[in-house]
Amino acid sequence: MGLLIDGQWHDHWYDTAASGGRFERQPSAFRDKVGDRGFPAEAGRYRLYVSYACPWAHRTLIARALKGLEDALPVTVVEPLMLENGWELAEGADPLEGARFLHQLYTRAKADYSGRVSVPVLWDSQTATIVNNESAEILRMIDSAFGALASGPSLYPEDKREEIDAINAWVYDAINNGVYKAGFATTQAAYEEAVTALFAALARVEAILSERRFLVGDQPTEADWRLFTTLIRFDCVYVGHFKCALRRISDSPVLFAYLRDLYQVPGIAQTVRFDHIKTHYYASHRTINPTGIVPLGPDIDFTAPHGRG
Known part of the structure:
Protein backbone atom coordinates (compact mmCIF):
# COMPACT_ATOMS: atom_id res chain seq x y z
CA MET A 1 0.00 0.00 0.00
CA GLY A 2 1.44 3.36 -0.92
CA LEU A 3 1.37 6.32 -3.28
CA LEU A 4 3.47 8.39 -5.65
CA ILE A 5 4.62 11.87 -4.68
CA ASP A 6 6.15 13.84 -7.57
CA GLY A 7 6.87 10.59 -9.33
CA GLN A 8 8.57 8.91 -6.36
CA TRP A 9 7.04 5.87 -4.67
CA HIS A 10 6.29 6.02 -0.93
CA ASP A 11 4.94 3.18 1.19
CA HIS A 12 2.27 5.10 3.12
CA TRP A 13 -1.04 3.83 4.49
CA TYR A 14 -4.11 6.05 4.33
CA ASP A 15 -3.94 9.14 6.55
CA THR A 16 -7.26 9.51 8.36
CA ALA A 17 -6.03 11.84 11.10
CA ALA A 18 -7.18 14.98 9.30
CA SER A 19 -10.65 13.60 8.58
CA GLY A 20 -11.74 12.54 12.06
CA GLY A 21 -10.86 8.90 11.46
CA ARG A 22 -12.91 8.76 8.27
CA PHE A 23 -11.61 7.18 5.07
CA GLU A 24 -11.77 9.56 2.10
CA ARG A 25 -11.17 8.22 -1.41
CA GLN A 26 -8.97 10.20 -3.77
CA PRO A 27 -10.52 11.14 -7.14
CA SER A 28 -9.13 9.42 -10.21
CA ALA A 29 -6.55 11.43 -12.15
CA PHE A 30 -6.68 10.16 -15.75
CA ARG A 31 -10.01 10.94 -17.40
CA ASP A 32 -9.64 10.70 -21.18
CA LYS A 33 -11.97 8.42 -23.12
CA VAL A 34 -11.89 6.00 -26.00
CA GLY A 35 -13.66 7.82 -28.80
CA ASP A 36 -12.15 11.18 -27.89
CA ARG A 37 -9.70 12.80 -30.29
CA GLY A 38 -6.47 10.79 -30.23
CA PHE A 39 -8.06 7.65 -28.78
CA PRO A 40 -10.06 5.93 -31.55
CA ALA A 41 -11.73 2.60 -30.87
CA GLU A 42 -9.43 -0.06 -32.31
CA ALA A 43 -9.17 -3.76 -31.54
CA GLY A 44 -5.98 -4.62 -29.66
CA ARG A 45 -4.87 -1.02 -29.18
CA TYR A 46 -5.87 -0.78 -25.53
CA ARG A 47 -5.03 -2.98 -22.56
CA LEU A 48 -6.90 -3.23 -19.28
CA TYR A 49 -4.80 -3.63 -16.13
CA VAL A 50 -6.94 -5.13 -13.38
CA SER A 51 -6.96 -7.00 -10.11
CA TYR A 52 -9.36 -9.90 -9.59
CA ALA A 53 -9.46 -8.79 -5.95
CA CYS A 54 -10.57 -5.21 -6.55
CA PRO A 55 -14.32 -4.54 -6.84
CA TRP A 56 -13.71 -1.41 -8.93
CA ALA A 57 -11.63 -3.35 -11.47
CA HIS A 58 -14.07 -6.25 -11.33
CA ARG A 59 -16.89 -4.15 -12.77
CA THR A 60 -14.79 -3.51 -15.91
CA LEU A 61 -14.03 -7.22 -16.30
CA ILE A 62 -17.76 -7.93 -16.11
CA ALA A 63 -18.55 -5.33 -18.77
CA ARG A 64 -15.78 -6.72 -20.99
CA ALA A 65 -17.25 -10.23 -20.70
CA LEU A 66 -20.86 -9.14 -21.27
CA LYS A 67 -19.92 -7.04 -24.32
CA GLY A 68 -17.82 -9.79 -25.91
CA LEU A 69 -14.62 -7.75 -25.94
CA GLU A 70 -12.24 -10.40 -24.61
CA ASP A 71 -10.24 -10.51 -27.85
CA ALA A 72 -10.41 -6.80 -28.70
CA LEU A 73 -9.46 -5.61 -25.19
CA PRO A 74 -6.69 -7.77 -23.67
CA VAL A 75 -6.14 -7.86 -19.91
CA THR A 76 -3.14 -7.94 -17.60
CA VAL A 77 -3.88 -9.11 -14.05
CA VAL A 78 -1.80 -7.86 -11.12
CA GLU A 79 -0.78 -10.11 -8.25
CA PRO A 80 -3.29 -10.43 -5.39
CA LEU A 81 -0.81 -9.52 -2.66
CA MET A 82 -0.18 -5.79 -2.39
CA LEU A 83 2.47 -4.74 0.12
CA GLU A 84 5.25 -2.14 0.21
CA ASN A 85 5.51 -1.82 -3.58
CA GLY A 86 1.77 -1.48 -4.19
CA TRP A 87 0.21 -3.49 -7.00
CA GLU A 88 2.80 -5.85 -8.48
CA LEU A 89 3.00 -7.69 -11.80
CA ALA A 90 4.61 -11.10 -12.08
CA GLU A 91 7.80 -11.25 -14.09
CA GLY A 92 6.87 -11.33 -17.78
CA ALA A 93 3.21 -10.55 -17.10
CA ASP A 94 3.30 -7.12 -18.72
CA PRO A 95 3.77 -7.62 -22.49
CA LEU A 96 3.69 -3.90 -23.31
CA GLU A 97 5.98 -2.08 -20.91
CA GLY A 98 7.71 -4.84 -18.96
CA ALA A 99 6.62 -3.20 -15.71
CA ARG A 100 6.95 -5.07 -12.42
CA PHE A 101 4.98 -2.52 -10.41
CA LEU A 102 1.83 -0.70 -11.46
CA HIS A 103 3.25 2.61 -10.27
CA GLN A 104 5.79 2.35 -13.10
CA LEU A 105 2.95 2.68 -15.61
CA TYR A 106 1.69 5.76 -13.82
CA THR A 107 5.07 7.49 -14.00
CA ARG A 108 5.50 6.50 -17.65
CA ALA A 109 2.22 8.23 -18.34
CA LYS A 110 3.08 11.23 -16.12
CA ALA A 111 6.62 11.42 -14.75
CA ASP A 112 5.73 13.70 -11.83
CA TYR A 113 2.44 12.00 -10.92
CA SER A 114 1.29 12.39 -7.32
CA GLY A 115 -1.46 10.23 -5.85
CA ARG A 116 -2.62 6.70 -5.22
CA VAL A 117 -1.91 4.00 -7.79
CA SER A 118 -5.14 2.14 -8.42
CA VAL A 119 -6.75 -0.38 -10.72
CA PRO A 120 -8.33 -0.54 -13.21
CA VAL A 121 -6.07 1.19 -15.70
CA LEU A 122 -6.97 1.55 -19.37
CA TRP A 123 -3.67 1.81 -21.24
CA ASP A 124 -3.13 2.98 -24.83
CA SER A 125 -0.30 0.96 -26.37
CA GLN A 126 0.20 3.36 -29.30
CA THR A 127 0.84 6.49 -27.26
CA ALA A 128 2.15 4.59 -24.20
CA THR A 129 -0.06 6.41 -21.76
CA ILE A 130 -2.97 5.91 -19.40
CA VAL A 131 -6.28 6.80 -21.00
CA ASN A 132 -8.36 6.46 -17.86
CA ASN A 133 -8.21 5.03 -14.34
CA GLU A 134 -11.79 5.75 -13.23
CA SER A 135 -13.68 2.45 -13.16
CA ALA A 136 -17.13 3.96 -13.69
CA GLU A 137 -15.97 5.71 -16.86
CA ILE A 138 -14.09 2.68 -18.16
CA LEU A 139 -17.22 0.57 -17.61
CA ARG A 140 -19.21 2.94 -19.81
CA MET A 141 -16.49 3.07 -22.45
CA ILE A 142 -16.54 -0.72 -22.65
CA ASP A 143 -20.32 -0.60 -22.94
CA SER A 144 -20.58 1.99 -25.70
CA ALA A 145 -17.30 3.33 -27.09
CA PHE A 146 -16.09 0.26 -29.00
CA GLY A 147 -18.94 0.29 -31.52
CA ALA A 148 -19.14 -2.75 -33.79
CA LEU A 149 -16.33 -4.48 -31.87
CA ALA A 150 -18.77 -5.04 -29.00
CA SER A 151 -21.93 -7.10 -28.79
CA GLY A 152 -24.88 -7.58 -26.47
CA PRO A 153 -27.42 -5.14 -25.01
CA SER A 154 -26.42 -1.83 -23.49
CA LEU A 155 -25.69 -1.81 -19.76
CA TYR A 156 -26.72 1.84 -19.70
CA PRO A 157 -29.86 2.05 -21.86
CA GLY A 267 -19.58 -15.29 -18.32
CA ILE A 268 -19.81 -13.81 -14.82
CA ALA A 269 -18.56 -16.71 -12.66
CA GLN A 270 -15.27 -16.68 -14.58
CA THR A 271 -14.63 -13.10 -13.44
CA VAL A 272 -14.93 -14.04 -9.75
CA ARG A 273 -11.70 -15.25 -8.10
CA PHE A 274 -12.20 -15.78 -4.38
CA ASP A 275 -8.58 -16.87 -3.96
CA HIS A 276 -7.39 -13.46 -5.17
CA ILE A 277 -10.08 -11.62 -3.22
CA LYS A 278 -9.32 -13.21 0.14
CA THR A 279 -5.54 -13.16 -0.28
CA HIS A 280 -5.53 -9.51 -1.21
CA TYR A 281 -7.67 -8.20 1.62
CA TYR A 282 -6.53 -10.37 4.49
CA ALA A 283 -2.84 -10.61 3.58
CA SER A 284 -2.26 -7.11 2.18
CA HIS A 285 -3.94 -4.91 4.78
CA ARG A 286 -1.43 -5.43 7.57
CA THR A 287 -2.69 -2.36 9.43
CA ILE A 288 -6.02 -4.18 9.85
CA ASN A 289 -4.78 -7.80 9.94
CA PRO A 290 -1.14 -7.76 11.14
CA THR A 291 -0.63 -11.54 10.95
CA GLY A 292 -1.72 -11.76 7.33
CA ILE A 293 -3.64 -14.96 8.08
CA VAL A 294 -6.29 -15.70 5.44
CA PRO A 295 -9.33 -17.41 7.00
CA LEU A 296 -10.93 -20.52 5.58
CA GLY A 297 -14.50 -20.24 4.30
CA PRO A 298 -17.25 -19.34 4.22
CA ASP A 299 -18.61 -22.22 2.18
CA ILE A 300 -21.30 -20.60 0.01
CA ASP A 301 -22.94 -22.14 -3.05
CA PHE A 302 -23.60 -19.40 -5.60
CA THR A 303 -24.72 -21.95 -8.18
CA ALA A 304 -27.84 -23.05 -6.25
CA PRO A 305 -31.18 -22.20 -7.94
CA HIS A 306 -32.21 -18.61 -7.22
CA GLY A 307 -35.92 -18.76 -8.08
CA ARG A 308 -36.04 -15.20 -9.47
CA GLY A 309 -37.35 -15.98 -12.96
Missing part, protein backbone atom coordinates in the same frame (compact mmCIF):
# COMPACT_ATOMS: atom_id res chain seq x y z
CA GLU A 158 -30.88 5.58 -22.72
CA ASP A 159 -34.44 5.32 -21.41
CA LYS A 160 -33.23 4.18 -17.97
CA ARG A 161 -30.23 6.43 -17.44
CA GLU A 162 -31.82 8.83 -14.99
CA GLU A 163 -32.90 6.00 -12.69
CA ILE A 164 -29.57 4.18 -13.05
CA ASP A 165 -27.64 7.35 -12.17
CA ALA A 166 -29.81 7.97 -9.11
CA ILE A 167 -29.33 4.43 -7.79
CA ASN A 168 -25.60 4.46 -8.57
CA ALA A 169 -25.15 7.62 -6.50
CA TRP A 170 -26.39 6.26 -3.18
CA VAL A 171 -25.16 2.70 -3.76
CA TYR A 172 -21.66 4.03 -4.42
CA ASP A 173 -21.58 6.28 -1.35
CA ALA A 174 -23.15 3.97 1.22
CA ILE A 175 -22.36 0.47 -0.10
CA ASN A 176 -19.51 0.32 -2.66
CA ASN A 177 -17.45 2.88 -0.80
CA GLY A 178 -19.31 2.33 2.46
CA VAL A 179 -17.57 -0.96 3.21
CA TYR A 180 -14.23 0.83 2.86
CA LYS A 181 -15.40 3.68 5.07
CA ALA A 182 -16.14 1.07 7.74
CA GLY A 183 -13.03 -1.04 7.19
CA PHE A 184 -10.53 1.81 7.02
CA ALA A 185 -12.10 3.92 9.79
CA THR A 186 -9.77 4.68 12.69
CA THR A 187 -12.30 5.93 15.23
CA GLN A 188 -15.33 4.20 16.71
CA ALA A 189 -17.60 7.07 15.69
CA ALA A 190 -16.44 7.02 12.05
CA TYR A 191 -16.84 3.24 11.91
CA GLU A 192 -20.35 3.23 13.38
CA GLU A 193 -21.43 6.08 11.09
CA ALA A 194 -20.30 4.11 8.04
CA VAL A 195 -21.76 0.77 9.12
CA THR A 196 -25.12 2.30 10.02
CA ALA A 197 -25.37 3.96 6.59
CA LEU A 198 -24.21 0.76 4.88
CA PHE A 199 -26.90 -1.47 6.35
CA ALA A 200 -29.60 1.16 5.86
CA ALA A 201 -28.67 1.22 2.17
CA LEU A 202 -28.68 -2.58 1.97
CA ALA A 203 -32.19 -2.55 3.46
CA ARG A 204 -33.17 -0.05 0.77
CA VAL A 205 -31.79 -2.39 -1.92
CA GLU A 206 -33.66 -5.29 -0.35
CA ALA A 207 -36.93 -3.35 -0.49
CA ILE A 208 -36.43 -2.59 -4.20
CA LEU A 209 -35.57 -6.19 -5.03
CA SER A 210 -38.60 -7.45 -3.14
CA GLU A 211 -40.69 -5.78 -5.84
CA ARG A 212 -38.59 -6.39 -8.97
CA ARG A 213 -35.96 -8.79 -10.22
CA PHE A 214 -33.27 -6.18 -10.91
CA LEU A 215 -32.60 -2.64 -9.71
CA VAL A 216 -33.79 -0.96 -12.93
CA GLY A 217 -36.12 -2.77 -15.32
CA ASP A 218 -36.32 -6.44 -16.18
CA GLN A 219 -32.70 -6.89 -17.31
CA PRO A 220 -29.43 -6.30 -15.42
CA THR A 221 -27.92 -2.88 -16.00
CA GLU A 222 -24.68 -1.31 -14.83
CA ALA A 223 -26.45 -0.47 -11.54
CA ASP A 224 -26.72 -4.20 -10.78
CA TRP A 225 -23.15 -4.98 -11.77
CA ARG A 226 -21.73 -2.11 -9.74
CA LEU A 227 -23.58 -3.46 -6.71
CA PHE A 228 -22.70 -7.08 -7.50
CA THR A 229 -18.95 -6.60 -7.07
CA THR A 230 -19.49 -5.46 -3.47
CA LEU A 231 -22.10 -8.09 -2.61
CA ILE A 232 -19.99 -10.99 -3.92
CA ARG A 233 -17.15 -9.96 -1.56
CA PHE A 234 -19.37 -9.19 1.39
CA ASP A 235 -19.59 -12.44 3.34
CA CYS A 236 -16.05 -13.66 2.60
CA VAL A 237 -14.25 -10.37 3.31
CA TYR A 238 -16.30 -7.39 4.43
CA VAL A 239 -18.18 -9.11 7.27
CA GLY A 240 -14.97 -10.10 9.06
CA HIS A 241 -12.10 -8.04 7.72
CA PHE A 242 -14.01 -4.75 7.46
CA LYS A 243 -16.24 -5.41 10.50
CA CYS A 244 -19.46 -5.09 8.47
CA ALA A 245 -20.95 -7.73 10.70
CA LEU A 246 -24.54 -6.72 11.48
CA ARG A 247 -25.84 -9.21 8.90
CA ARG A 248 -24.48 -11.38 6.10
CA ILE A 249 -25.79 -11.22 2.55
CA SER A 250 -26.45 -14.96 2.75
CA ASP A 251 -28.79 -14.29 5.72
CA SER A 252 -31.12 -12.28 3.46
CA PRO A 253 -33.29 -14.47 1.20
CA VAL A 254 -33.87 -11.56 -1.17
CA LEU A 255 -30.29 -10.30 -1.47
CA PHE A 256 -28.77 -13.77 -1.59
CA ALA A 257 -31.14 -14.93 -4.34
CA TYR A 258 -30.40 -11.74 -6.30
CA LEU A 259 -26.66 -12.30 -5.88
CA ARG A 260 -26.95 -15.87 -7.16
CA ASP A 261 -29.09 -14.66 -10.06
CA LEU A 262 -26.34 -12.30 -11.22
CA TYR A 263 -23.53 -14.77 -10.54
CA GLN A 264 -25.22 -17.31 -12.82
CA VAL A 265 -25.38 -14.96 -15.83
CA PRO A 266 -23.14 -16.57 -18.50
Whole structure:
Protein backbone atom coordinates (compact mmCIF):
# COMPACT_ATOMS: atom_id res chain seq x y z
CA MET A 1 0.00 0.00 0.00
CA GLY A 2 1.44 3.36 -0.92
CA LEU A 3 1.37 6.32 -3.28
CA LEU A 4 3.47 8.39 -5.65
CA ILE A 5 4.62 11.87 -4.68
CA ASP A 6 6.15 13.84 -7.57
CA GLY A 7 6.87 10.59 -9.33
CA GLN A 8 8.57 8.91 -6.36
CA TRP A 9 7.04 5.87 -4.67
CA HIS A 10 6.29 6.02 -0.93
CA ASP A 11 4.94 3.18 1.19
CA HIS A 12 2.27 5.10 3.12
CA TRP A 13 -1.04 3.83 4.49
CA TYR A 14 -4.11 6.05 4.33
CA ASP A 15 -3.94 9.14 6.55
CA THR A 16 -7.26 9.51 8.36
CA ALA A 17 -6.03 11.84 11.10
CA ALA A 18 -7.18 14.98 9.30
CA SER A 19 -10.65 13.60 8.58
CA GLY A 20 -11.74 12.54 12.06
CA GLY A 21 -10.86 8.90 11.46
CA ARG A 22 -12.91 8.76 8.27
CA PHE A 23 -11.61 7.18 5.07
CA GLU A 24 -11.77 9.56 2.10
CA ARG A 25 -11.17 8.22 -1.41
CA GLN A 26 -8.97 10.20 -3.77
CA PRO A 27 -10.52 11.14 -7.14
CA SER A 28 -9.13 9.42 -10.21
CA ALA A 29 -6.55 11.43 -12.15
CA PHE A 30 -6.68 10.16 -15.75
CA ARG A 31 -10.01 10.94 -17.40
CA ASP A 32 -9.64 10.70 -21.18
CA LYS A 33 -11.97 8.42 -23.12
CA VAL A 34 -11.89 6.00 -26.00
CA GLY A 35 -13.66 7.82 -28.80
CA ASP A 36 -12.15 11.18 -27.89
CA ARG A 37 -9.70 12.80 -30.29
CA GLY A 38 -6.47 10.79 -30.23
CA PHE A 39 -8.06 7.65 -28.78
CA PRO A 40 -10.06 5.93 -31.55
CA ALA A 41 -11.73 2.60 -30.87
CA GLU A 42 -9.43 -0.06 -32.31
CA ALA A 43 -9.17 -3.76 -31.54
CA GLY A 44 -5.98 -4.62 -29.66
CA ARG A 45 -4.87 -1.02 -29.18
CA TYR A 46 -5.87 -0.78 -25.53
CA ARG A 47 -5.03 -2.98 -22.56
CA LEU A 48 -6.90 -3.23 -19.28
CA TYR A 49 -4.80 -3.63 -16.13
CA VAL A 50 -6.94 -5.13 -13.38
CA SER A 51 -6.96 -7.00 -10.11
CA TYR A 52 -9.36 -9.90 -9.59
CA ALA A 53 -9.46 -8.79 -5.95
CA CYS A 54 -10.57 -5.21 -6.55
CA PRO A 55 -14.32 -4.54 -6.84
CA TRP A 56 -13.71 -1.41 -8.93
CA ALA A 57 -11.63 -3.35 -11.47
CA HIS A 58 -14.07 -6.25 -11.33
CA ARG A 59 -16.89 -4.15 -12.77
CA THR A 60 -14.79 -3.51 -15.91
CA LEU A 61 -14.03 -7.22 -16.30
CA ILE A 62 -17.76 -7.93 -16.11
CA ALA A 63 -18.55 -5.33 -18.77
CA ARG A 64 -15.78 -6.72 -20.99
CA ALA A 65 -17.25 -10.23 -20.70
CA LEU A 66 -20.86 -9.14 -21.27
CA LYS A 67 -19.92 -7.04 -24.32
CA GLY A 68 -17.82 -9.79 -25.91
CA LEU A 69 -14.62 -7.75 -25.94
CA GLU A 70 -12.24 -10.40 -24.61
CA ASP A 71 -10.24 -10.51 -27.85
CA ALA A 72 -10.41 -6.80 -28.70
CA LEU A 73 -9.46 -5.61 -25.19
CA PRO A 74 -6.69 -7.77 -23.67
CA VAL A 75 -6.14 -7.86 -19.91
CA THR A 76 -3.14 -7.94 -17.60
CA VAL A 77 -3.88 -9.11 -14.05
CA VAL A 78 -1.80 -7.86 -11.12
CA GLU A 79 -0.78 -10.11 -8.25
CA PRO A 80 -3.29 -10.43 -5.39
CA LEU A 81 -0.81 -9.52 -2.66
CA MET A 82 -0.18 -5.79 -2.39
CA LEU A 83 2.47 -4.74 0.12
CA GLU A 84 5.25 -2.14 0.21
CA ASN A 85 5.51 -1.82 -3.58
CA GLY A 86 1.77 -1.48 -4.19
CA TRP A 87 0.21 -3.49 -7.00
CA GLU A 88 2.80 -5.85 -8.48
CA LEU A 89 3.00 -7.69 -11.80
CA ALA A 90 4.61 -11.10 -12.08
CA GLU A 91 7.80 -11.25 -14.09
CA GLY A 92 6.87 -11.33 -17.78
CA ALA A 93 3.21 -10.55 -17.10
CA ASP A 94 3.30 -7.12 -18.72
CA PRO A 95 3.77 -7.62 -22.49
CA LEU A 96 3.69 -3.90 -23.31
CA GLU A 97 5.98 -2.08 -20.91
CA GLY A 98 7.71 -4.84 -18.96
CA ALA A 99 6.62 -3.20 -15.71
CA ARG A 100 6.95 -5.07 -12.42
CA PHE A 101 4.98 -2.52 -10.41
CA LEU A 102 1.83 -0.70 -11.46
CA HIS A 103 3.25 2.61 -10.27
CA GLN A 104 5.79 2.35 -13.10
CA LEU A 105 2.95 2.68 -15.61
CA TYR A 106 1.69 5.76 -13.82
CA THR A 107 5.07 7.49 -14.00
CA ARG A 108 5.50 6.50 -17.65
CA ALA A 109 2.22 8.23 -18.34
CA LYS A 110 3.08 11.23 -16.12
CA ALA A 111 6.62 11.42 -14.75
CA ASP A 112 5.73 13.70 -11.83
CA TYR A 113 2.44 12.00 -10.92
CA SER A 114 1.29 12.39 -7.32
CA GLY A 115 -1.46 10.23 -5.85
CA ARG A 116 -2.62 6.70 -5.22
CA VAL A 117 -1.91 4.00 -7.79
CA SER A 118 -5.14 2.14 -8.42
CA VAL A 119 -6.75 -0.38 -10.72
CA PRO A 120 -8.33 -0.54 -13.21
CA VAL A 121 -6.07 1.19 -15.70
CA LEU A 122 -6.97 1.55 -19.37
CA TRP A 123 -3.67 1.81 -21.24
CA ASP A 124 -3.13 2.98 -24.83
CA SER A 125 -0.30 0.96 -26.37
CA GLN A 126 0.20 3.36 -29.30
CA THR A 127 0.84 6.49 -27.26
CA ALA A 128 2.15 4.59 -24.20
CA THR A 129 -0.06 6.41 -21.76
CA ILE A 130 -2.97 5.91 -19.40
CA VAL A 131 -6.28 6.80 -21.00
CA ASN A 132 -8.36 6.46 -17.86
CA ASN A 133 -8.21 5.03 -14.34
CA GLU A 134 -11.79 5.75 -13.23
CA SER A 135 -13.68 2.45 -13.16
CA ALA A 136 -17.13 3.96 -13.69
CA GLU A 137 -15.97 5.71 -16.86
CA ILE A 138 -14.09 2.68 -18.16
CA LEU A 139 -17.22 0.57 -17.61
CA ARG A 140 -19.21 2.94 -19.81
CA MET A 141 -16.49 3.07 -22.45
CA ILE A 142 -16.54 -0.72 -22.65
CA ASP A 143 -20.32 -0.60 -22.94
CA SER A 144 -20.58 1.99 -25.70
CA ALA A 145 -17.30 3.33 -27.09
CA PHE A 146 -16.09 0.26 -29.00
CA GLY A 147 -18.94 0.29 -31.52
CA ALA A 148 -19.14 -2.75 -33.79
CA LEU A 149 -16.33 -4.48 -31.87
CA ALA A 150 -18.77 -5.04 -29.00
CA SER A 151 -21.93 -7.10 -28.79
CA GLY A 152 -24.88 -7.58 -26.47
CA PRO A 153 -27.42 -5.14 -25.01
CA SER A 154 -26.42 -1.83 -23.49
CA LEU A 155 -25.69 -1.81 -19.76
CA TYR A 156 -26.72 1.84 -19.70
CA PRO A 157 -29.86 2.05 -21.86
CA GLU A 158 -30.88 5.58 -22.72
CA ASP A 159 -34.44 5.32 -21.41
CA LYS A 160 -33.23 4.18 -17.97
CA ARG A 161 -30.23 6.43 -17.44
CA GLU A 162 -31.82 8.83 -14.99
CA GLU A 163 -32.90 6.00 -12.69
CA ILE A 164 -29.57 4.18 -13.05
CA ASP A 165 -27.64 7.35 -12.17
CA ALA A 166 -29.81 7.97 -9.11
CA ILE A 167 -29.33 4.43 -7.79
CA ASN A 168 -25.60 4.46 -8.57
CA ALA A 169 -25.15 7.62 -6.50
CA TRP A 170 -26.39 6.26 -3.18
CA VAL A 171 -25.16 2.70 -3.76
CA TYR A 172 -21.66 4.03 -4.42
CA ASP A 173 -21.58 6.28 -1.35
CA ALA A 174 -23.15 3.97 1.22
CA ILE A 175 -22.36 0.47 -0.10
CA ASN A 176 -19.51 0.32 -2.66
CA ASN A 177 -17.45 2.88 -0.80
CA GLY A 178 -19.31 2.33 2.46
CA VAL A 179 -17.57 -0.96 3.21
CA TYR A 180 -14.23 0.83 2.86
CA LYS A 181 -15.40 3.68 5.07
CA ALA A 182 -16.14 1.07 7.74
CA GLY A 183 -13.03 -1.04 7.19
CA PHE A 184 -10.53 1.81 7.02
CA ALA A 185 -12.10 3.92 9.79
CA THR A 186 -9.77 4.68 12.69
CA THR A 187 -12.30 5.93 15.23
CA GLN A 188 -15.33 4.20 16.71
CA ALA A 189 -17.60 7.07 15.69
CA ALA A 190 -16.44 7.02 12.05
CA TYR A 191 -16.84 3.24 11.91
CA GLU A 192 -20.35 3.23 13.38
CA GLU A 193 -21.43 6.08 11.09
CA ALA A 194 -20.30 4.11 8.04
CA VAL A 195 -21.76 0.77 9.12
CA THR A 196 -25.12 2.30 10.02
CA ALA A 197 -25.37 3.96 6.59
CA LEU A 198 -24.21 0.76 4.88
CA PHE A 199 -26.90 -1.47 6.35
CA ALA A 200 -29.60 1.16 5.86
CA ALA A 201 -28.67 1.22 2.17
CA LEU A 202 -28.68 -2.58 1.97
CA ALA A 203 -32.19 -2.55 3.46
CA ARG A 204 -33.17 -0.05 0.77
CA VAL A 205 -31.79 -2.39 -1.92
CA GLU A 206 -33.66 -5.29 -0.35
CA ALA A 207 -36.93 -3.35 -0.49
CA ILE A 208 -36.43 -2.59 -4.20
CA LEU A 209 -35.57 -6.19 -5.03
CA SER A 210 -38.60 -7.45 -3.14
CA GLU A 211 -40.69 -5.78 -5.84
CA ARG A 212 -38.59 -6.39 -8.97
CA ARG A 213 -35.96 -8.79 -10.22
CA PHE A 214 -33.27 -6.18 -10.91
CA LEU A 215 -32.60 -2.64 -9.71
CA VAL A 216 -33.79 -0.96 -12.93
CA GLY A 217 -36.12 -2.77 -15.32
CA ASP A 218 -36.32 -6.44 -16.18
CA GLN A 219 -32.70 -6.89 -17.31
CA PRO A 220 -29.43 -6.30 -15.42
CA THR A 221 -27.92 -2.88 -16.00
CA GLU A 222 -24.68 -1.31 -14.83
CA ALA A 223 -26.45 -0.47 -11.54
CA ASP A 224 -26.72 -4.20 -10.78
CA TRP A 225 -23.15 -4.98 -11.77
CA ARG A 226 -21.73 -2.11 -9.74
CA LEU A 227 -23.58 -3.46 -6.71
CA PHE A 228 -22.70 -7.08 -7.50
CA THR A 229 -18.95 -6.60 -7.07
CA THR A 230 -19.49 -5.46 -3.47
CA LEU A 231 -22.10 -8.09 -2.61
CA ILE A 232 -19.99 -10.99 -3.92
CA ARG A 233 -17.15 -9.96 -1.56
CA PHE A 234 -19.37 -9.19 1.39
CA ASP A 235 -19.59 -12.44 3.34
CA CYS A 236 -16.05 -13.66 2.60
CA VAL A 237 -14.25 -10.37 3.31
CA TYR A 238 -16.30 -7.39 4.43
CA VAL A 239 -18.18 -9.11 7.27
CA GLY A 240 -14.97 -10.10 9.06
CA HIS A 241 -12.10 -8.04 7.72
CA PHE A 242 -14.01 -4.75 7.46
CA LYS A 243 -16.24 -5.41 10.50
CA CYS A 244 -19.46 -5.09 8.47
CA ALA A 245 -20.95 -7.73 10.70
CA LEU A 246 -24.54 -6.72 11.48
CA ARG A 247 -25.84 -9.21 8.90
CA ARG A 248 -24.48 -11.38 6.10
CA ILE A 249 -25.79 -11.22 2.55
CA SER A 250 -26.45 -14.96 2.75
CA ASP A 251 -28.79 -14.29 5.72
CA SER A 252 -31.12 -12.28 3.46
CA PRO A 253 -33.29 -14.47 1.20
CA VAL A 254 -33.87 -11.56 -1.17
CA LEU A 255 -30.29 -10.30 -1.47
CA PHE A 256 -28.77 -13.77 -1.59
CA ALA A 257 -31.14 -14.93 -4.34
CA TYR A 258 -30.40 -11.74 -6.30
CA LEU A 259 -26.66 -12.30 -5.88
CA ARG A 260 -26.95 -15.87 -7.16
CA ASP A 261 -29.09 -14.66 -10.06
CA LEU A 262 -26.34 -12.30 -11.22
CA TYR A 263 -23.53 -14.77 -10.54
CA GLN A 264 -25.22 -17.31 -12.82
CA VAL A 265 -25.38 -14.96 -15.83
CA PRO A 266 -23.14 -16.57 -18.50
CA GLY A 267 -19.58 -15.29 -18.32
CA ILE A 268 -19.81 -13.81 -14.82
CA ALA A 269 -18.56 -16.71 -12.66
CA GLN A 270 -15.27 -16.68 -14.58
CA THR A 271 -14.63 -13.10 -13.44
CA VAL A 272 -14.93 -14.04 -9.75
CA ARG A 273 -11.70 -15.25 -8.10
CA PHE A 274 -12.20 -15.78 -4.38
CA ASP A 275 -8.58 -16.87 -3.96
CA HIS A 276 -7.39 -13.46 -5.17
CA ILE A 277 -10.08 -11.62 -3.22
CA LYS A 278 -9.32 -13.21 0.14
CA THR A 279 -5.54 -13.16 -0.28
CA HIS A 280 -5.53 -9.51 -1.21
CA TYR A 281 -7.67 -8.20 1.62
CA TYR A 282 -6.53 -10.37 4.49
CA ALA A 283 -2.84 -10.61 3.58
CA SER A 284 -2.26 -7.11 2.18
CA HIS A 285 -3.94 -4.91 4.78
CA ARG A 286 -1.43 -5.43 7.57
CA THR A 287 -2.69 -2.36 9.43
CA ILE A 288 -6.02 -4.18 9.85
CA ASN A 289 -4.78 -7.80 9.94
CA PRO A 290 -1.14 -7.76 11.14
CA THR A 291 -0.63 -11.54 10.95
CA GLY A 292 -1.72 -11.76 7.33
CA ILE A 293 -3.64 -14.96 8.08
CA VAL A 294 -6.29 -15.70 5.44
CA PRO A 295 -9.33 -17.41 7.00
CA LEU A 296 -10.93 -20.52 5.58
CA GLY A 297 -14.50 -20.24 4.30
CA PRO A 298 -17.25 -19.34 4.22
CA ASP A 299 -18.61 -22.22 2.18
CA ILE A 300 -21.30 -20.60 0.01
CA ASP A 301 -22.94 -22.14 -3.05
CA PHE A 302 -23.60 -19.40 -5.60
CA THR A 303 -24.72 -21.95 -8.18
CA ALA A 304 -27.84 -23.05 -6.25
CA PRO A 305 -31.18 -22.20 -7.94
CA HIS A 306 -32.21 -18.61 -7.22
CA GLY A 307 -35.92 -18.76 -8.08
CA ARG A 308 -36.04 -15.20 -9.47
CA GLY A 309 -37.35 -15.98 -12.96
